[in-house]
Amino acid sequence: FVTGVTKGEMQDLAQEPLIHVYVPTSPNPTSGYFLLVPEHEVTSVDMSVEEAMKLIVSGGLCSPSTSLASAVTTATKWGSVKQPETGVPIG
Numbered sequence: 255f256v257t258g259v260t261k262g263e264m265q266d267l268a269q270e271p272l273i274h275v276y277v278p279t280s281p282n283p284t285s286g287y288f289l290l291v292p293e294h295e296v297t298s299v300d301m302s303v304e305e306a307m308k309l310i311v312s313g314g315l316c317s318p319s320t321s322l323a324s325a326v327t328t329a330t331k332w333g334s335v336k337q338p339e340t341g342v343p344i345g
Contacts (some may be wrong), residue, residue, distance in 0.1 A: 255306065260290055270294070280310050 259265075260272035271293040278286035301309075305318045 255303075256296065257288075264290065268292075278310050278314050283307060283310050 255276045255280070256273055257276050258274040260268065260274060268290075273292045273293050273296060275289045275291045275296065276286055277289060278284075291300060301318055308316045309318070
């Protein structure tokens with residue numbers, strides 16, 4: 255999550271524009287990492303905060319391109335777990 259723009263002494267000492275980025279941990283987003291990142295290394299995505307939080311808390315099972323129902327996995331007769339839409343094994 256981009257949380258701000260670096261200003262003052264920190265930006266004065268940097269050789270390029272820096273932005274503030276918070277990288278939450280999964281599944282508990284109240285813990286994470288605060289980074290000062292060169293602006294050119296950040297890619298913007300068209301994702302709401304709600305979608306991003308679902309992605310983080312679910313450990314990647316629920317993404318903006320999948321519904322909650324499609325994130326539910328099914329077991330095969332061999333006991334392996336596969337993604338419902340593609341049949342690709344998980345893990």
